[in-house]
Amino acid sequence: MAGKILGEVVKSGQTSTILQRTYEYLNSVSKCSAEDASKIVEELDGLLSKEETKVMIASICPKTHEELRTLLTLEGKTYTTEELDRVLEIVRKYVKS
Known part of the structure; x- marks a missing residue:
């Protein structure tokens, strides 16, 4: 942005x-355009509660569960593998190749 x-x-x-x-x-x-980063934040609305976490994920575009878990510590809860996969799937849709 x-x-x-x-x-x-x-x-x-x-x-x-x-x-x-x-x-x-x-x-x-x-790793993605400002418009795509905004789309990532929008798509993460139903999965994550804190705006700061969504913005950090859209800015950093993590590729692995470990990278993502580090960013999710702000959320204050534990996520299942399926939830992590869903977040990474959203990020992958918008990341530049």
């Missing part, structure tokens, strides 16, 4: 070398 905001600044012409490089870096490391 930061990439989207910086992209708008860069396109407006009000930029510096640092902003340009930051924008390029964000584009090179991002």
Whole structure:
């Protein structure tokens, strides 16, 4: 999402070398677009309760149960393998190849 905001600044012409490089870096490391990250958050609404957790998952795009479990500690509950698979399935739908 930061990439989207910086992209708008860069396109407006009000930029510096640092902003340009930051924008390029964000584009090179991002795993999905800002729109796709928003879709991930929306789809996680029924599965997770905390907005912070949903946003972190959409930003980091975990690939394994272990990575996901680390992010889910904020939720304060234990998830089944099936629930973890469902979250990872949602993330995989939107991650860049």
